[in-house]
Amino acid sequence: MTDPVLLWLREDLRFDDNPAMRAAAATGQPVACVFVLDDDTPGEMKMGGAQRWWLHHSLTAFSEDLKTREGALILRRGDARHIIPQLAEELGASDVFWNRRYMRWQTEADSDIKKELKDAGRGAESFNGRLLYEPWEIETKSGDPYRVFTPFWKNLQAKGEVREALPRVDKLTAPSSLPSSDRLEDWDLLPTRPDWATGFAPVWSPGEKGARARLREWLKNEAARYKDTRNRPDLDETSRLSPHLHFGEISPVTIWHDVQAGIKAGDIPADQGHTFLSEVAWREFSYHLLYYQPQMTEEPLQEKFADFEWDTDETALTAWQKGLTGYPIVDAGMRQLWQTGWMHNRVRMIVASFLIKDLLIHWREGMAWFWDTLVDADQANNTASWQWVAGCGADAAPYFRIFNPTTQGEKFDPDGDYIRKFVPELSRLPAKYIHDPSNAPKDVLKEAGIRLGETYPAPIVDHKKAREDALSRYQSIK
Numbered sequence: 001m002t003d004p005v006l007l008w009l010r011e012d013l014r015f016d017d018n019p020a021m022r023a024a025a026a027t028g029q030p031v032a033c034v035f036v037l038d039d040d041t042p043g044e045m046k047m048g049g050a051q052r053w054w055l056h057h058s059l060t061a062f063s064e065d066l067k068t069r070e071g072a073l074i075l076r077r078g079d080a081r082h083i084i085p086q087l088a089e090e091l092g093a094s095d096v097f098w099n100r101r102y103m104r105w106q107t108e109a110d111s112d113i114k115k116e117l118k119d120a121g122r123g124a125e126s127f128n129g130r131l132l133y134e135p136w137e138i139e140t141k142s143g144d145p146y147r148v149f150t151p152f153w154k155n156l157q158a159k160g161e162v163r164e165a166l167p168r169v170d171k172l173t174a175p176s177s178l179p180s181s182d183r184l185e186d187w188d189l190l191p192t193r194p195d196w197a198t199g200f201a202p203v204w205s206p207g208e209k210g211a212r213a214r215l216r217e218w219l220k221n222e223a224a225r226y227k228d229t230r231n232r233p234d235l236d237e238t239s240r241l242s243p244h245l246h247f248g249e250i251s252p253v254t255i256w257h258d259v260q261a262g263i264k265a266g267d268i269p270a271d272q273g274h275t276f277l278s279e280v281a282w283r284e285f286s287y288h289l290l291y292y293q294p295q296m297t298e299e300p301l302q303e304k305f306a307d308f309e310w311d312t313d314e315t316a317l318t319a320w321q322k323g324l325t326g327y328p329i330v331d332a333g334m335r336q337l338w339q340t341g342w343m344h345n346r347v348r349m350i351v352a353s354f355l356i357k358d359l360l361i362h363w364r365e366g367m368a369w370f371w372d373t374l375v376d377a378d379q380a381n382n383t384a385s386w387q388w389v390a391g392c393g394a395d396a397a398p399y400f401r402i403f404n405p406t407t408q409g410e411k412f413d414p415d416g417d418y419i420r421k422f423v424p425e426l427s428r429l430p431a432k433y434i435h436d437p438s439n440a441p442k443d444v445l446k447e448a449g450i451r452l453g454e455t456y457p458a459p460i461v462d463h464k465k466a467r468e469d470a471l472s473r474y475q476s477i478k
């Protein structure tokens with residue numbers, strides 16, 4: 001009888017362009033697939049609530065697709081350091097395959113596991129299934145990692161053609177007898193009391209088919225205008241591929257080639273397509289940064305910021321989290337996040353700037369809230385982006401560039417449609433006042449049914465004064 005191989009699935013729940021899966025299938029041996037819900041590896045960021053919702057649906061979709069390929073998925077919960085070698089032993093697997101991950105706690109765990117498997121006489125092979133280029137494949141002329149995006153992006157483009165996407169795996173025959181598996185329902189990934197995720201299902205279709213459909217629709221309807229509309233939360237024309245990318249339901253290689261094909265065919269103007277690809281490259285840059293600077297999840301990359309004096313204000317933090325700051329664009333963003341598990345990039349920047357610079361609350365608090373509430377929460381992107389807004393990261397917006405939430409709203413949501421959607425109590429305010437209700441005449445407020453401080457909060461801080469405070473705090477560390 002042929003020994004089986006073990007395919008360890010992580011953030012790569014797809015059959016298209018999956019290098020580890022291709023390698024497992026190519027052995028011609030039976031393939032046992034396993035997914036480990038690992039909340040236990042030391043140093044690991046436990047998966048947040050919104051992502052658990054996504055994971056439940058993504059695993060359901062993957063498992064169904066796997067059955068049509070004669071495969072079966074084993075679910076296990078616990079520390080992968082113990083589970084993977086143990087499962088390989090139970091199965092008598094000759095080899096174990098997986099796609100690499102890049103955060104320090106992940107790479108450390110993976111090397112330990114690889115060693116243990118090899119010590120036990122098994123093959124253990126890992127692949128790049130997550131990035132266009134792995135962090136060490138892009139380096140400066142002197143061999144150092146990058147800290148500035150533009151030269152990183154130039155280098156990435158100069159590397160020549162991104163490798164072709166691998167063909168889909170159509171068959172992954174499971175061994176005739178399989179070790180026990182947890183039941184997905186027993187993992188309790190879905191919220192119940194209360195079910196705060198009711199707004200997620202109408203917006204998202206987790207799973208590879210959902211990812212492919214999303215990419216197709218976006219390429220057909222919106223990609224051609226990406227550069228022009230990407231900053232407009234009211235138009236909502238960005239790809240929304242981020243959670244699919246995070247869970248590996250689609251690969252960046254596939255996205256890259258589909259966009260390039262659209263450019264070549266003349267369906268996407270080159271400047272619009274390239275702007276989009278440069279955003280995909282920001283994801284690569286974030287991975288590059290975190291791979292070389294793993295301390296970034298805790299510490300500012302620019303060391304002088306370690307001395308910055310942050311405020312602790314639970315009331316203000318809660319108002320921010322709940323979307324009750326009295327600044328409509330901030331509140332709309334925070335409520336979009338709570339209701340749908342996602343927020344438009346421009347608004348992420350506005351709400352992050354507000355927390356860090358208007359409320360002087362540590363970026364780590366914001367990062368933690370995003371971690372729990374975003375369906376696309378990603379340690380590399382989330383950390384690098386929070387540090388970028390805080391001005392303490394790589395190639396960051398300077399700290400003294402402080403967003404004015406009112407003018408940002410006026411500029412990027414000119415008619416107030418985004419605010420009307422997520423802050424319905426302001427929906428009857430005319431566009432002229434919707435970004436700054438506290439300056440609306442009394443009769444206008446009355447007409448719109450708004451009582452400031454009752455139906456909608458008055459601003460929790462005065463932006464002008466908050467800005468001055470932030471700048472003087474910044475002076476003290478300069």
Ligand SMILES: Cc1cc2nc3c(=O)[nH]c(=O)nc-3n(C[C@H](O)[C@H](O)[C@H](O)COP(=O)(O)OP(=O)(O)OC[C@H]3O[C@@H](n4cnc5c(N)ncnc54)[C@H](O)[C@@H]3O)c2cc1C
Pocket residue numbers: 230238239240241242243245246279280281282283284286343344345346348349352370374376377378379381382383385386389
């Ligand atoms: C404070 C803050 C926190 C963030 N946290 C996350 C996070 O946890 N996970 C996450 O995926 N993104 C994060 N981002 C980046 C960005 O907001 C999202 O990737 C983007 O909004 C996702 O929507 P989209 O797929 O429609 O993006 P599109 O505009 O369609 O871009 C396509 C893809 O490119 C990548 N991308 C786009 N913008 C960025 C960026 N600025 N940095 C890195 N990659 C980018 C994403 O993978 C995205 O799916 C954060 C940004 C900020 C300002």
